[in-house]
Amino acid sequence: MTSDRAPTVDHVKGYCGLCIARCGTIATVADGRFIRLDPDPAHPTGAAICAKGRAAPELVYHRDRLTRPLRRTRPKGDPDPGWEEISWDMALDLIAAAMRRTAAQYGPEAVAFSMSSPSTTAIADSAPFVRRLMNAFGTPNLVWALDLCGWGRGFATRYVFGVGSVATGGAGGAMPDIARTGCLILWGYNPSFTRITHATATVAGLKRGMKLVVIDPRNVGLANKADVWLRVRPGADGALALGLANVMIQRGWYDQEFVRAWSNGPLLVRSDTNMLLKAEDVFPNAGRGSFVAWDMRSSSIVRYDPVTGQYDPSPGHLSLQGEYAVETIDGAVSCRPVFDHYAGLCRQYSPETIARTCWISPEQLAEAARTIWVSRPVSYYAWSGHEHHANTTETARAIAMLYALTGSFDAPGGNVLLPSVPTVPITGEDLAPGLAPAIGVAERPLGPARWDNVSTHDFYRGVLEGDPYPVRTLIGFGANLLLAQADPVRGRAALSSLDFYAHADLFMNPTAALADIVLPVASCFEREALKIGFEISEDAQSHVQFRSRIVSPPGEALPDTDVVFGLAKRLGLEKRFWNGDVDAAYREQLASSGISLEQLRAEPAGRRSSLTATHYKYQAPDERGNARGFPTPTRKVEFWSETFADHGYSALPQFIETAVSGTSQPADMFPLILTCAKPSLFCQSQHRALPILRKRLPYPEVELHPMTAAAREIRDGDWVEVRTSSGAMRAKARFNETLDNRVVVGQHGWWQGCTELEIAGSDPTDPTGNNFNLTVDATMRDPISGTPSHRFNMCDIRLLRSNAHAGYRGMA
Template structure:
């Protein structure tokens, strides 16, 4: 081969090969990473991807999902034109129609529902990607519906609520400046693997590490103290931390005195939770609890690395995480360098070191004059702390029409398998008169829509993202849209015009909207357009320390609340103001009757590095790495059940059963089964009921219920489901 042929084989960019590197962001997982994406484009087609070296958050690397971008963008399952359903719901039978026809029909049907049943009868839902949420919320409120909902009805919001209830707003771990970090449920080998770059560096520097996780993760193997707890017992463990810290006088007395309320009650609460008692509840050693509590409270500063969903995917989730977050106040590690720091978001839930008008753009203040949102009566604490409706209450309201009927759904990215009791969720959606889903792929959920719209992926559209170190990027499309795909924001703008909503700003398109939102930051679209690879924000500042000295905390008392003033108001609903520990609603302790038949603890939350919910199942590259659904089972449980490694087994709960392969591994506790979720043929989320929810947040108890396992009677039975 001559040099040019070799370069073409190696996909080396340059004028001679005609391969150009264009910059974008990966939005397969979302948000908080958004790795910089280098797209090697030749003749308008992506031929290779790599990480963007100059991206300060991702350092030129990608994970296995982002590395498969090419199969994501060019998947044969992409929706190429708007589609109108011709068969029954779920049949997947559609006819292609033009954009004009689709938008006319959607506008007419939504207007009809509004006319007949009121604007609140129409739901506006966002799944993944999350980038267009502010636009969708604005659109929903323009339309007159308070029912803007997202997949965050089961992700992250409850974790944020636990922090709001405790100290007013989320406080992120300041990992860079810390001397001790508690990973209270975080597995960067599978999720956000880009964090590994920084973690590796800190580990080499000798930072102290405590890991709390039901499984022996890679991080756990490198921890100074590892607490392998029974799923759903985080609250008991955190209270025992509090017990040791208070009993041994290791708390920050000055901070507790000046900046907290309810300490005496909290002291009494933790006095009762001795490490020995917690050891019994959680299944860890009392000595390890003492060691961890001492290490966290005596290392200065120390931070707690929390995660979006694992700890709040229990029926006792919010209170469990509240018990954890109380430790940050107890030790005075709140809003200081190296501790947990408050840093308000700039755009798309992420801080970027600059102020914006994103919240004003959504028009959230218009909610006060609107009918109550879905889930408000059932989950009043949610409704008080969060601007969204609680989507876990959709099936109930469709069924009962209480407090008003729901008739239509407009969705950007719908995945029914992310809901508890997924099958009954989609069956309830079928009761609606009209469903629209905009998605890059013809997903199983999209097959239930009346109209499917083709959405562009991140590399085909413009979007703005920012990162906590003060970096911002307003991407340019790297390629022409696949088929007739359009950006979600373009879809909303066009539909707004068709509906005559009179929103000139939204209808002017994304650049005008971004310019409007960025106004307080001093950034301009013209400047951002000069840097499609992203740029450092001029004058971006890390958040000030101890902002509470001037402003207090955004809680009813203005202080850190061991006893929550908000929860106290809902005492009649049975919520305690203090973060008391309650067993998960289905555990061997709370339901010994059920445990007799279903003796194992079932956790539906484990993640694999190549999958992000359902998004990369359809890509042959990622799918080849783990082709079958499986469950992680401890060797002792496998032996007891007569289950062999790699064989097909049936995992059953009172709600249903699935067939998966057994993966026998010592990384899970004896007595626990960890099931990987979202598989079309073995949907883990059908193993709990739709009303198995935390009463405070409405979050499903995905990560602690009860099950049994048995070898699948017929090997063919398993194979049939492949």
């Protein structure tokens, strides 16, 4: 029987939580069913949404969603885990008991947490609560992909500017003021696929005449609209940054006033120790901590005090170049300014060297440098294209220093430290005095572990070798480690050997399949969440929104936040979790904002708070009347990092060629450079079960130049094997004539089947399957951050004549 009744249709304003763009949206709900998602043009991030957002109803109603807590009843390693449905009470009781057991035997740090990336999943809704639970419980060990995503742009650049010169979501940092910039640099960043809000802002900028420089091995996204597209060799970004800086310095295309006044470029470096000359080396009565520069007008030294940011006596004209004999307590010492050292480093990256190393012609290099200089103010955003490398820290520092030359930091149209709506932090740092050091701090004290973020490599070491201490329990919030990270074989061994592992997720996946308990979680369309500031602009930052639930989650699925609160209660931490009242947590967060939770609930489209961006904040006076400067040890932008030198690293951003060089003569067996990039249709390892998306890209692809293919008798669309010295994977060949014929581009994250299209899943540890990360050499790691070389491995590629793909079996 059919009904003639018109459906009841609701339009629910909110935002899509699936990725960092957090696009403003309007959901259409007909008779209680979520049927479509559209952009909300009134929202500061609502100009457009992507295919993943449009597929949201398929995600919500997918038949493979987890709906009940599951308990393993058969041993790990058994092909049948014997999943048994259990109640939430039993699941949470079992997890809390395991956490207590591990803590009692080994200490709370033996319980690690893992979390998916807030940039590419909806975990941002719950991430502060996860960290709070860790702090309250007493463990520093969060296995999160900071070494792969966010480290370079948001943390390594802190060693130059004191703050991230590129913002990373909740970690703060400076955001490109695209609406007012003269030249935008997109470095290893394709916002058309990863942050559509930046793509639409860039297109608007181009319409008003903004210049665009894109640095990417591939001509994707906005590269074909760029004024200059630099097809950099994968892994050579650091050399390119130094080469661009060299051209700019040689031609005088840099902001000398900024460098002189606001960087540590004028400070003198002793030639005998290769350390900054200290005032106490020169003046017997000088206190500790001051430095020395050379004043050209008086032809004498001046003392620089980082506490005040002042020179004494006030200099006439600080030198940035040259060599000076300085009379120290121990005799004359030859010294050169920091900037002279930096310029000397950059000179090593001449246009000819860049042509050889980066495969960029001298003409293009000069054109890029000229465009950057003449089109100021400059802003930039750099993402995983420069971060997935074993030299990412120095690369990110080199890019940040190149940016410093423009003098555009925190200028209108530059990378601006945008204001935020005042909030009360809820991550519970105050609950965690005396945490054990995170795993990895001892080996890499300046890396992600310094901020309590543990790489999978170090986590696996803790689990398998008990080094530096045992890790025996893992509480996972969505991180599909076997697909997201290098060395899935070791990962499987580590996860299988844990005493206890609980995993919360939307779908079963190869990582969750190794858990003892799997918890079903609500998608971002099935739960409430609070978002304070939408990051990409002053206007967006002023927007505060409480996202309402569009529909109920399937079965008994619950928000990750409820999982955290449920565990806190069972761990005796309820008082630290607002006695189980999630709304009370939001109220506390909003307490200093001037906005109430009730107001936000009444206005689902969100509210604007009054915010005004200020600029050049480093020039503003502090409480003592001195210019604030930058929050670095020298209070200046640091071209020279004594922090690095003190830890045995180079004070200058040396370009470190990844161990297997693509510029010299690669081994005959592996003549091609293998890099990777995200496809536009899926967030990392997710979404491939959705037919609406999978139809458009049914199988993993590997891009290669037709010449490279012809030499191997490969046709467009053939199945091929990609092999490195570490392993192999299979994908379909896709011709790309804009690629360098020495470069091959794969895609990571493939494992999931799509039942509706009769495509089976694949085993992430099987080289006849589709896991790109099997080809990654996990031993090639950034010495400072531990980042593995996901985007640079030497490979070869061969035709699979039978087009067999034996990896398509197992988990559908």
